[in-house]
Amino acid sequence: MTRFAFNIHARDGKARTGTIQMQRGEIRTPAFMPVGTAATVKAMKPETVRSTGADIILGNTYHLMLRPGAERVARLGGLHKFMNWNRPILTDSGGYQVMSLSELRKITEEGVAFASHIDGSRHMLTPERSMEIQRLLGSDIVMCFDECPRADQGKDVIAKSMEMSMRWAKRSRAGFDSGEEHAARSALFGIQQGALHQDLRQASADALRDIGFDGYAIGGLAVGEGQEAMFATLDFAPGMLPDDKPRYLMGVGKPDDLVGAVERGVDMFDCVLPSRSGRNGQAFTWNGPLNIRNAKHAEDTSPLDDRCTCPVCGTYSRAYLHHLQKSGEILGAMLMTEHNISFYQQLMSGMRGAIAEGRFAAFASDFRRDYFAGK
Numbered sequence: 013m014t015r016f017a018f019n020i021h022a023r024d025g026k027a028r029t030g031t032i033q034m035q036r037g038e039i040r041t042p043a044f045m046p047v048g049t050a051a052t053v054k055a056m057k058p059e060t061v062r063s064t065g066a067d068i069i070l071g072n073t074y075h076l077m078l079r080p081g082a083e084r085v086a087r088l089g090g091l092h093k094f095m096n097w098n099r100p101i102l103t104d105s106g107g108y109q110v111m112s113l114s115e116l117r118k119i120t121e122e123g124v125a126f127a128s129h130i131d132g133s134r135h136m137l138t139p140e141r142s143m144e145i146q147r148l149l150g151s152d153i154v155m156c157f158d159e160c161p162r163a164d165q166g167k168d169v170i171a172k173s174m175e176m177s178m179r180w181a182k183r184s185r186a187g188f189d190s191g192e193e194h195a196a197r198s199a200l201f202g203i204q205q206g207a208l209h210q211d212l213r214q215a216s217a218d219a220l221r222d223i224g225f226d227g228y229a230i231g232g233l234a235v236g237e238g239q240e241a242m243f244a245t246l247d248f249a250p251g252m253l254p255d256d257k258p259r260y261l262m263g264v265g266k267p268d269d270l271v272g273a274v275e276r277g278v279d280m281f282d283c284v285l286p287s288r289s290g291r292n293g294q295a296f297t298w299n300g301p302l303n304i305r306n307a308k309h310a311e312d313t314s315p316l317d318d319r320c321t322c323p324v325c326g327t328y329s330r331a332y333l334h335h336l337q338k339s340g341e342i343l344g345a346m347l348m349t350e351h352n353i354s355f356y357q358q359l360m361s362g363m364r365g366a367i368a369e370g371r372f373a374a375f376a377s378d379f380r381r382d383y384f385a386g387k
């Protein structure tokens with residue numbers, strides 16, 4: 013069986029559409045990966061996640077290592093069996109979240125020592141331990157352990173951090189390869205760093221290319237720099253990475269971020285936005301985001317989005333969803349999340365179709381006209 017193969021079926025400008033073949037299934041690109049932080053895409057059953065059209069989900073190493081613990085997940089047969097998702101899972105390395113969530117962090121060349129945000133217990137994450145945890149979870153796409161510095165730091169700090177991340181990428185590659193049985197059926201992605209600096213992005217891309225990976229992520233964006241700066245970086249960053257491998261923009265984003273990034277040559281995305289916003293009452297639609305808590309929806313019998321093909325829009329009114337959200341009902345979070353994840357998948361499917369037919373520019377322009385019409 014194919015371990016990992018990426019085939020580009022069509023190109024339109026810098027945009028590409030294709031498929032990634034893996035043992036647990038095919039991933040259609042451009043792909044959006046719903047985030048299943050703690051072995052669950054919050055408020056959704058795995059079968060519902062699949063029914064929205066998701067080919068792959070993301071799991072978080074940092075959360076899972078702390079609770080229930082990677083060794084426990086392994087004893088229970090791995091993450092797929094544990095959570096009842098039999099398609100590909102990408103796990104992050106824990107690097108980003110250990111920086112953003114943990115306490116008492118100490119970063120050295122060896123790795124990151126930290127205290128759990130749950131119970132204060134002490135842990136150490138290194139490239140080798142991150143690879144071991146992702147192996148214990150049974151991840152299909154493993155991410156290199158890296159440091160993601162804040163983009164507002166000085167260039168010298170960003171450069172030193174990037175250089176350490178490239179040394180960690182080499183150690184990640186060795187750690188991943190040492191798990192021979194797991195390495196034979198999974199893939200390893202490197203992560204480009206360098207914040208908004210073109211020369212650092214190039215140096216990072218060169219270092220990663222020398223090591224060699226199945227795919228390449230663009231890290232260190234969507235950390236507060238704003239869409240304009242992110243797009244300016246995406247004007248050059250994806251083209252520095254190998255053309256024949258998937259490019260994954262980590263932690264992005266809003267629907268208009270996805271369209272702009274695909275336009276610039278990105279193939280994969282993940283973000284908590286559709287699920288987290290859904291729980292908070294924000295729905296994404298072809299006509300822009302809306303807040304279902306707003307009083308104007310209280311007696312509105314129309315669906316969230318009349319172009320959306322999801323079962324929520326086929327069944328429930330804005331008025332009912334408004335009521336559920338105002339009442340704090342669990343079903344409100346479930347239905348809003350299902351719609352949002354489904355909307356994201358319809359957006360990806362729309363982009364894939366448009367690229368295949370050579371009409372991506374028109375698709376993007378129509379999308380922006382409708383999405384921003386109310387602004």
Ligand SMILES: [Zn+2]
Pocket residue numbers: 316317320321322323324325326351352354355
């Ligand atoms: Zn819908």
